[in-house]
Amino acid sequence: MAPSLVHLPNGQTLTVSSVFAGFSFKANDLNVHNSAFPPGWTIIIESQEDIEDEVAVDGQTSHDAPRKTHTRRFRNPTLHGDNLFISSISNPSNTDFKPATSPTRQIAMMLWATLWWYFHQPKPNPYITTKGLNDHIAEDGRPKGDWRINIKREGIFKGRHLLPKLERMGIITSEDSSVGESVDDRNGEGWMKMFTSQRGFWLIDPRIFLFTLSPTMHSPYPGASPYPSRPGSPNREGFALAKPETPGEMPQGLMTPQAQSPGGPFASGSHLPTYYPPPPTIFTFTNNIRHPIRQKPPAQGETFYTRYIPSLGQFLSFRVASLSHKSPTHRGPVSDSTPNFLPPGSGVTQGSLPSIANMTINPNDSDLLHKWMNDPRVDALFGMAGPRSVQENMLRDALNTKHSFPVIGCWDGKPFGYFELYWVKEDRLGRYLSSHDYGNWDRGFHALVGEQEFRGPHRVKVWMSALVHHCWLADPRTERVMLEPRNNNTKFIEYLQDVGFYKEREIAFPHRQAALMKIQREGWEAPVL
Numbered sequence: 001m002a003p004s005l006v007h008l009p010n011g012q013t014l015t016v017s018s019v020f021a022g023f024s025f026k027a028n029d030l031n032v033h034n035s036a037f038p039p040g041w042t043i044i045i046e047s048q049e050d051i052e053d054e055v056a057v058d059g060q061t062s063h064d065a066p067r068k069t070h071t072r073r074f075r076n077p078t079l080h081g082d083n084l085f086i087s088s089i090s091n092p093s094n095t096d097f098k099p100a101t102s103p104t105r106q107i108a109m110m111l112w113a114t115l116w117w118y119f120h121q122p123k124p125n126p127y128i129t130t131k132g133l134n135d136h137i138a139e140d141g142r143p144k145g146d147w148r149i150n151i152k153r154e155g156i157f158k159g160r161h162l163l164p165k166l167e168r169m170g171i172i173t174s175e176d177s178s179v180g181e182s183v184d185d186r187n188g189e190g191w192m193k194m195f196t197s198q199r200g201f202w203l204i205d206p207r208i209f210l211f212t213l214s215p216t217m218h219s220p221y222p223g224a225s226p227y228p229s230r231p232g233s234p235n236r237e238g239f240a241l242a243k244p245e246t247p248g249e250m251p252q253g254l255m256t257p258q259a260q261s262p263g264g265p266f267a268s269g270s271h272l273p274t275y276y277p278p279p280p281t282i283f284t285f286t287n288n289i290r291h292p293i294r295q296k297p298p299a300q301g302e303t304f305y306t307r308y309i310p311s312l313g314q315f316l317s318f319r320v321a322s323l324s325h326k327s328p329t330h331r332g333p334v335s336d337s338t339p340n341f342l343p344p345g346s347g348v349t350q351g352s353l354p355s356i357a358n359m360t361i362n363p364n365d366s367d368l369l370h371k372w373m374n375d376p377r378v379d380a381l382f383g384m385a386g387p388r389s390v391q392e393n394m395l396r397d398a399l400n401t402k403h404s405f406p407v408i409g410c411w412d413g414k415p416f417g418y419f420e421l422y423w424v425k426e427d428r429l430g431r432y433l434s435s436h437d438y439g440n441w442d443r444g445f446h447a448l449v450g451e452q453e454f455r456g457p458h459r460v461k462v463w464m465s466a467l468v469h470h471c472w473l474a475d476p477r478t479e480r481v482m483l484e485p486r487n488n489n490t491k492f493i494e495y496l497q498d499v500g501f502y503k504e505r506e507i508a509f510p511h512r513q514a515a516l517m518k519i520q521r522e523g524w525e526a527p528v529l
Helices: 103-118 162-169 198-202 365-373 376-382 388-399 428-432 457-474 490-498
Strands: 004-007 013-019 022-027 040-050 055-057 060-062 069-073 082-090 148-151 194-197 283-286 289-292 303-309 314-320 404-411 414-423 443-449 480-483 502-508 513-520
Touching: 004 103, 013 103, 022 103, 040 103, 082 103, 103 148, 103 162, 162 194, 194 198, 303 457, 314 457, 365 376, 365 388, 365 414, 376 443, 388 404, 414 457, 443 457, 457 480, 457 490, 490 502, 490 513
Parallel strands: 082 148, 443 480
Antiparallel strands: 004 013, 013 022, 022 040, 040 069, 040 082, 055 060, 148 194, 283 289, 303 314, 314 404, 404 414, 414 443, 480 513, 502 513
């Protein structure tokens, strides 16, 4: 298998190469990132296949009898026959990086990155065939199985407490939820049949696992954040702490912000994971509607979702819209970044080189909306055409709304569309639904694509599924995502159905007839890649 390049959502890349019985993972960009990943690690992955589909017992077929299997080298994913463990790790020099405060979290990060690579492989045939039971049925009528990979208690996973910790972090699971009989936890009883499913992997927030190592004082590698503290703030000795480095010295791929520009979802000056659990449920009333107090959205211009789309060769990102008269500078990763040829200690970093990521070439968000809303195609759906003040007031109202916020979608940092993410319960839509139609945490969104070059069925499916993905990650209590497109917008409705939405019924709004489209967390598998 030829080496492949893996793009992580924070902009870092890994080179994956085939080795004996497995694959080696090599972290790139150590000269421009203070990567939390070791320079490399190796996994052993193999596939088990059934030799017989049934076993004869006393002349009769038993589908519950043990099946004979054989093990082969991994070539392509199987539905549930692949087994994986990390066999070795190559750690960076202690003279350059401080050892990870939590080795378990570092191992979890390596496992997460490995699974990110694995679940980007071609999806296996989901249909389950049992000889003598359903092999006479057409394939699309047979039962479907969940795609999963088994995590073996071998290699570095042999540690007494490692798999239990990984299970608590949510990255692996088991169908055996019992305590178990054994009083000796060294034998690993109860931890021999761990796995990660495709569905479960995509529902866990990557911010739990992606973080950075702290460089030593004399390390040639740059820090993940040039802000050790607020600029010029005093310490206990009365001296000012180090001033921040110039924006040109910031590593691009980690989405480190400028002082006046919010960072992305992985930016951290503390070198710790940036995931925070959702707040507790506290209810309040708005317009006589009882609903949970909502957490504040990200700041204006802040990127809250980013992911590399291999089928398009570009990074998709979403940021909060801004009223600034200047175009928000894109700080996230892009696909056409300069190759990493920079030597350590050269004084030159990726962020100081010209790239689309640090060039301000776009109009501001009000100008974008003015252009898009005056397109006859968009105006026919949104009805917000008019002078620039119309769109600016629309954006100002959206930023001041408590149950929703405005969003700009970008391909490689270039804006392509406008979206509004909302909580259904307080939205206009909630007034037309019965209480059993939605939950306290269900979401919805409005959408438009303004740039002609970014239209097309595949791109639509990618950003649709990405917004749904964000809703699942933003709060694990969200069980449904809803849209209410105009009922005669058949093309858009077909796109929604292609990514898993279904039409429940129609709703008569005062100004239009709408199709109520829903997607359930339980029925969702993965974002479009």
